[in-house]
Amino acid sequence: MEIRVEGLSKHYVSEGRSVKALDQVDLVIPANQIFTLLGPSGCGKTTLLRCIVGLETPDEGEIRIGDQVVWSRRQGIAVPTEKRGLGMVFQTYAIWPHMSVFDNVAYPLQVRGMGRDAVQARVGEALRFVQLEGLERRSATRLSGGQQQRVALARALVAEPKVILFDEPLSNLDAKLREETRKELRRFLGQLDITALYVTHDRVEALALSDSIAVMRAGRIVEIGSPRKIYFQADHRFVADFIGRANLIDATVRDDANGLTQVDCALGPIDCAPAAHAAGSAVTLCLRPEFLHVQPGTLPDGRNVLHGRIESLEFVGEVLDTEVRVGNTVLLARSEPDSRLAVGDTVSLAVRPEHCLLVSA
């Protein structure tokens, strides 16, 4: 089911000060997508999710789920949470510690007065789906964090909602488990005809899970796009910066040359992939470190060859993060993790035009 948000605003009053948590948000979340709200702490992600769920009352605007208006100030409509047909999974697993796995998952069906056999069948199906069959009688607290989160997912799915909402569901898991659970979640959701709205401040989680990402800042949606679009062709400098590690350099567009767009910047002239920026316009050149490979010594001059000196090295396992000073600019680049480079070495960087991304300044 599609979710449609129009002109949604919400402010809070905290210690006598008014905080605008949502500022005229317009958003369409297409049916059957995994759609993520991503942004820095305090940008309004949770408030937007809670307004859609019905746990917060907006100041103005309208929210539709499918064909139904669930909240509208103008029309005086406020459908209560339990009648919005949603499933929810939150950061704290919110499973009941005194209940078994089975009872936790059965709860939403029992409160609706569903018969025993039907409950048995539906819970069995939900637990098979999240691969927890055989653990029905186990006390829910005697499960690993990842398993507890799967119980929460089974409980959210058991009532067969058309929309499921997640608020930072993986943030209490350790890094390895978070990665595994993320993959599982993607697989589970891919098997269902369901619209999933997912809130996170973790860009890797957003990139790995989502069909679409909406990047938020200060109560507004800055940009919406597929993970690849947001990562490689962001329209805003803030988005390019937030979604991944990036060297962002002020630049001015020159004329097109040989089918490439050339810019002038502190690194000198740089050839970039063809871009629709007029000559003379101010842009931001975005160079991602994974496309800047450090090569020892001095390469012959050529297209997009940069010469510099190593300013710092940081071994992080899979790569050696390498800061290279090129003129007055320090670029974050990458070296092979087993390389013998040292601070102060003379090095070169060669970057292909298709890896030189341009973003509006």
Ligand SMILES: Nc1ncnc2c1ncn2[C@@H]1O[C@H](COP(=O)(O)OP(=O)(O)OP(=O)(O)O)[C@@H](O)[C@H]1O
């Ligand atoms: N109950 C509240 N009372 C007062 N201010 C609030 C309340 N809830 C949220 N806010 C404020 O509204 C703004 C948006 O908060 P929100 O929780 O939606 O952000 P968020 O993007 O989800 O952040 P985080 O990633 O840290 O959870 C923040 O400035 C926050 O301090």
